[in-house]
Amino acid sequence: MQSSSVAGTPGAPHVPHVAAHFASREVQDHAARLGMWLFLATEILLFAGLFVCYANYRFAFPDAFAAASRELDLTMGTINTLVLITSSFTAAMAVHYAKEGQNKQVVWMFVLTILMALGFLVIKYFEYSHKFHVHQLPGPYYAYDKIQLPGVSMYFTIYFLSTGLHAFHVIIGMIVLGWVTLKAMRNEFNHSNYTAVELGSMYWHLVDLVWIFLFPMLYLI
Amino acid sequence: MSPSSSIAAEPGAVPAPDEHHEHHPSYLVDGTTVKSWLLTLDHKRIGVMYLIWVLLFFLIGGIYALIVRLELLTPGPTIIDAMTYNRAFTMHGVVMIFLFMIPAIPGAFGNFMLPLMLGAKDVAFPKLNLMSLYLLLSGAVIAIWGMINGGMDTGWTFYTPYSTHTTTTVAPILFGAFIIGFSSIATGLNFIVTTHTMRAPGITWFKMPLFVWAMYATACIQVLATPVLGLVLLLVVGENIFHFGIFDPARGGDPVLFQHLFWFYSHPAVYIMVLPAFGVMSEVVATYSRKNIFGYRAVAFSSLGIAFVGFFAWGHHMFVSGQSTFNAGVFAVLTMLVGVFTAIKVFNWVGTVYKGAVDFKTPFAYFCGFLYFTVFGGMTGVAFATASLDVPWHDTYFVVAHFHFIMVGATIMAFMAALHYWFPKMFGKTYHEGWGLVSAALIILGFNATFIPQFLLGNAGMPRRYYEYPERFQTLNVASTAGASLLAFGFIIAAVYLTYALVYGERASANPWHSRGYEWLTESPPPTHNFVGPQPTYTEEPHFYVEPEKAEVPDAV
Ligand code: HEM
Ligand SMILES: [Cu+2]
Numbered sequence: 001m002q003s004s005s006v007a008g009t010p011g012a013p014h015v016p017h018v019a020a021h022f023a024s025r026e027v028q029d030h031a032a033r034l035g036m037w038l039f040l041a042t043e044i045l046l047f048a049g050l051f052v053c054y055a056n057y058r059f060a061f062p063d064a065f066a067a068a069s070r071e072l073d074l075t076m077g078t079i080n081t082l083v084l085i086t087s088s089f090t091a092a093m094a095v096h097y098a099k100e101g102q103n104k105q106v107v108w109m110f111v112l113t114i115l116m117a118l119g120f121l122v123i124k125y126f127e128y129s130h131k132f133h134v135h136q137l138p139g140p141y142y143a144y145d146k147i148q149l150p151g152v153s154m155y156f157t158i159y160f161l162s163t164g165l166h167a168f169h170v171i172i173g174m175i176v177l178g179w180v181t182l183k184a185m186r187n188e189f190n191h192s193n194y195t196a197v198e199l200g201s202m203y204w205h206l207v208d209l210v211w212i213f214l215f216p217m218l219y220l221i
Numbered sequence: 222m223s224p225s226s227s228i229a230a231e232p233g234a235v236p237a238p239d240e241h242h243e244h245h246p247s248y249l250v251d252g253t254t255v256k257s258w259l260l261t262l263d264h265k266r267i268g269v270m271y272l273i274w275v276l277l278f279f280l281i282g283g284i285y286a287l288i289v290r291l292e293l294l295t296p297g298p299t300i301i302d303a304m305t306y307n308r309a310f311t312m313h314g315v316v317m318i319f320l321f322m323i324p325a326i327p328g329a330f331g332n333f334m335l336p337l338m339l340g341a342k343d344v345a346f347p348k349l350n351l352m353s354l355y356l357l358l359s360g361a362v363i364a365i366w367g368m369i370n371g372g373m374d375t376g377w378t379f380y381t382p383y384s385t386h387t388t389t390t391v392a393p394i395l396f397g398a399f400i401i402g403f404s405s406i407a408t409g410l411n412f413i414v415t416t417h418t419m420r421a422p423g424i425t426w427f428k429m430p431l432f433v434w435a436m437y438a439t440a441c442i443q444v445l446a447t448p449v450l451g452l453v454l455l456l457v458v459g460e461n462i463f464h465f466g467i468f469d470p471a472r473g474g475d476p477v478l479f480q481h482l483f484w485f486y487s488h489p490a491v492y493i494m495v496l497p498a499f500g501v502m503s504e505v506v507a508t509y510s511r512k513n514i515f516g517y518r519a520v521a522f523s524s525l526g527i528a529f530v531g532f533f534a535w536g537h538h539m540f541v542s543g544q545s546t547f548n549a550g551v552f553a554v555l556t557m558l559v560g561v562f563t564a565i566k567v568f569n570w571v572g573t574v575y576k577g578a579v580d581f582k583t584p585f586a587y588f589c590g591f592l593y594f595t596v597f598g599g600m601t602g603v604a605f606a607t608a609s610l611d612v613p614w615h616d617t618y619f620v621v622a623h624f625h626f627i628m629v630g631a632t633i634m635a636f637m638a639a640l641h642y643w644f645p646k647m648f649g650k651t652y653h654e655g656w657g658l659v660s661a662a663l664i665i666l667g668f669n670a671t672f673i674p675q676f677l678l679g680n681a682g683m684p685r686r687y688y689e690y691p692e693r694f695q696t697l698n699v700a701s702t703a704g705a706s707l708l709a710f711g712f713i714i715a716a717v718y719l720t721y722a723l724v725y726g727e728r729a730s731a732n733p734w735h736s737r738g739y740e741w742l743t744e745s746p747p748p749t750h751n752f753v754g755p756q757p758t759y760t761e762e763p764h765f766y767v768e769p770e771k772a773e774v775p776d777a778v
Contacts (some may be wrong), residue, residue, distance in 0.1 A: 005491035020750075021336075021343035021419075031345040031418040038410045042448045048480055053467060056478050139465035139472060151473045157465045161456075 061151025068155035087116035098194035197215035263349035285313035305372035314377030314595025326497035356404035364397025381468035402710030409443030423759030435500020450486035484535035498635030510577025583657030591634035598627030619679025650726030663711030670704025
């Protein structure tokens with residue numbers, strides 16, 4: 001049930017597959033891309049619910065939210081933003097190299113991306129542990145005596161929920177990219193077969209994009 | 222119907238392995254091991270498995286319904302205590318909504334028919350398709366585990382702050398619903414991509430069967446609304462376990478925010494349930510009137526219209542939540558717009574039947590019931606959308622009767638119509654027409670007998686979700702319970718003769734209804750890759766009857 005009609009790199013062990021129910025490679029790739037776009041839309045909607053909660057409570061407790069957001073570590077947040085933007089760039093480079101069939105470069109780019117993702121999580125870990133230490137925690141666990149405004153625990157609830165959900169996506173993204181990296185190590189990609197790289201890095205861009213919204217929302221305003 | 226030549230009529234197609242075989246087994250017998258079913262990637266087998274499961278869930282939900290109805294037979298305690306009653310109606314709602322109504326038509330008939338109607342060999346992502354079935358089942362297992370270990374007493378709407386404080390097992394049931402939501406998203410995503418990429422040459426957007434249009438519109442809602450529900454369910458689970466306070470007024474949270482997020486999904490979700498029903502009926506009405514659907518484009522676009530305005534109508538569930546008069550007015554108008562789009566469909570269906578050569582078979586009987594429930598239930602919906610009328614009716618049995626008429630009535634009619642209409646295609650067997658009509662009549666009558674008394678009860682002020690009620694409501698409650706028994710009886714008859722037909726039924730021809738829907742262009746039951754021989758050519762619209770024709774047209778295949 002597999003076709004090998006598309007010219008692959010000579011000697012490359014792998015030939016692109018066309019599943020039996022697709023008319024052609026083009027259709028199959030188109031379907032994969034469209035599916036990924038829809039999936040990313042659902043991910044954005046998932047976060048959108050949290051944004052709505054944020055907007056609602058920021059409106060209800062403006063002072064508490066302003067005070068609480070000054071408690072976040074702006075330096076760490078900024079570093080993390082830069083790390084993610086850079087990792088998005090390396091992920092994009094991976095697609096570029098995959099199109100040229102330079103699988104080695106693809107591997108490098110994704111390894112860099114994954115390392116940066118790891119770096120992001122490490123920084124996040126330090127941020128979290130500080131918050132735990134001073135009891136800037138969600139809901140009933142909030143016990144930070146310097147700020148005692150009504151609604152301030154709500155800020156930390158939303159902070160932990162949204163950054164936690166985002167961190168979960170970072171981990172999923174690392175797994176996805178790791179899997180694509182393995183494929184690149186097996187020399188699978190070439191100018192006509194790079195959809196997996198494209199989809200993987202699309203997912204990574206989403207993770208980046210969500211952070212681009214979370215960062216100003218939580219740290220800046 | 223000679224099994225010859227190749228499947229590979231499309232450009233660039235890949236020779237399928239079974240091209241070299243002389244014999245093309247139907248999908249039902251192509252592999253008979255349990256594994257060949259459980260791990261199949263064939264959309265038809267997945268559809269059949271969905272069908273089996275949703276029927277089982279329907280049975281579970283139905284048993285809960287009968288318990289609830291029996292309890293309400295007398296004003297005081299009848300068979301169960303108050304807490305059990307609360308759990309029973311909650312479980313009835315949860316099972317029926319999340320495990321039956323939402324997955325039923327898309328899962329069973331959408332999966333089976335969509336590729337056939339598009340001239341495709343399968344859906345775009347067969348593995349995702351199988352995964353969505355198993356997601357549904359794992360969600361169901363988790364939820365049912367929760368039901369057995371304590372149950373939940375919040376009602377299927379999970380309103381906070383009660384749901385974050387009750388000591389019943391909210392978490393596993395909501396988590397189950399969360400996973401079921403993913404299944405719904407996966408199905409929707411798959412259908413959208415399939416519709417975009419898998420249409421056979423000749424099937425343009427405006428030559429797609431209307432069932433495909435309806436599934437497409439449904440899929441858009443599934444993809445756009447369900448993630449929000451997923452999030453809000455997770456938040457409630459978190460609240461219930463950790464008491465974060467997002468929806469808890471005691472901690473500064475806002476329970477009305479829950480309602481906004483919940484109904485942002487759950488109002489569109491009623492169209493996830495009812496749009497597939499509209500789609501089924503558009504096929505059925507054309508086939509049995511032997512006329513092409515009147516106003517094809519209007520019907521197609523009104524599905525998209527319903528899907529669209531459905532997103533802006535959620536506020537009508539919150540007329541009594543302290544909403545401003547202005548908001549209530551806006552939501553009232555937007556809600557009524559849904560009625561306009563539905564009316565477009567109703568007029569077109571009626572226009573299709575008008576001067577058609579009606580072949581009054583079982584699915585057509587369900588079509589008649591469907592039209593009635595849609596119009597009647599829809600009118601009560603328009604009445605509800607009038608904010609001033611909603612206030613006295615809110616949370617009374619009038620609501621219960623309304624949503625059973627429109628959602629349940631219309632959807633069950635369509636589900637039963639689909640089951641009968643496509644039964645020969647799916648299983649290659651015919652059932653007994655006379656029994657089909659008898660059970661359809663009983664079900665339609667039973668429905669009326671169950672829910673018309675509930676309209677009257679609600680109007681007289683009997684609240685929903687109450688365990689006891691004043692003496693004066695008893696007559697109507699007894700009538701409603703009697704109706705429910707009649708309804709159950711109708712379903713039992715259908716179960717019996719359909720099961721009998723599966724085993725002993727006569728072999729069906731490829732196109733027993735002489736329909737001109739695309740899905741009839743292959744054998745019954747279809748072979749594994751859907752079509753034998755060269756792919757059918759699609760030069761005419763689906764259901765292209767030149768003039769109303771009697772049933773003597775030869776088989777299309
Ligand atoms: C088959 C016969 C059915 C009967 C006799 C029946 C009966 C009832 C009754 C008596 C209630 C009111 C419970 C109360 O508020 O105290 C109810 C509620 C409800 N039913 Fe049904 N029902 C049936 C089918 C269905 C189906 C197929 C669905 C699928 C959507 C459904 C969905 C609901 C929902 C969502 C509620 C609201 C539950 C709540 O208030 O929390 N019902 N039903
Ligand atoms: Cu609604």
